[in-house]
Amino acid sequence: MAKGESPLKQFEIQPIIDINLFGLDISFTNSALWMTVTTAFILIFFTAPFLKSKKTNSVSDLYPSRMQVAAELGFSFINSLLNDTVGKEGKKYFSLVFTLFMFILFGNLFGMIPYSFTFTSHIIVTLALAMGVFIFVTILGFVKHGVKFFSFFVIPGLPIYMLPLLIPIEIISYLSRPISLSVRLFANMLAGHTLLKVFAGFVSALGIFGILPLVFIIALTGLEILIAFLQAYVFAILTCLYINDALHLH
């Protein structure tokens, strides 16, 4: 970061290739570039180790290579996550949760590379993801339960006279799900990266004492990597919980 630049400058969108389709500006930007990197990386990481079709049919086929173990780890992580929250019915939604988790996780992690761009630090992206989950889950609820889905807003075992108060609260809390889901991810990414850049500014400003903020940045980078993972995990587990709500109501 050059001296005097705002720590928020890292979030600026810069078009790389200007594209205009039917009057809509869909330029290929630095955000889209890092989405490309993320997508390509995930696909290569998880597909490449399993492409070699060994047909020797011997026992040695069953020993996973290092890359296969790494890919398996991600697979079984999401598998157990879905199993714990949704149960056996969750298998159908595996690829959705897997895609969401990996896309956000590697988007966050690639954002940790200096001079890269974190597309998950943009509210429009996280909101789109969260709205996608919200709409999917709502449709799922209606498909599974029809009109009975509205009983989701009625807490069982409550006295009748409390319902006029609690039903609106339930509805508001339901509708605010995509907002909390998206703002959580966006704000975490925004705050973390801003903090890093603010302290990075101190390094050059303090001269020889710049070593102190430098050490702090190193520690903070570790924390940010943890948060990158944690936020992807939170997004995935909340998606699982919403799917569970839609499937089982109360």
Added chain:
Amino acid sequence: MPQLEQVEFFISQLFWLGVFFVILFSVLTYITLPKIRAFLNKRDDFVRSHISKQDELIKKAESIIENYEAKLTEAKNQASQIINDAKDEALHESERLLKATEEKIQQEIKLTETRVQKEKEDALSELNTQLKDSATDFISKVTNIEKGNINL
């Protein structure tokens, strides 16, 4: 904040997000995940089949051990039977031998006794005869009576 100021790029971000998410989702769903699943299933099947095979072998081993133990007890019983028989036989044999030997000894003793008795009688009668002879001699010498006329 560029996130809220650069409104002109909202459409572009949404567009590319949609494009990449759909690409990622479809490739993962139709290519990658089935491959991983197949790989894991293959390994699970292998492990499961080996576990069932192992169970079978364990059962077989157990039955073999049972068989072996049964045979072992049978053999032990037989062995003790044989040992007992042999002991009994040996006891009988030794008793028989002992009895026979005792009888023999008894017989020997009896025989010896009769022989000794006879010898004793013989000796006594001889002594008697000799005494008679010497008495006859003595009397004939003293009385001058012919030996043939003396009758004791």
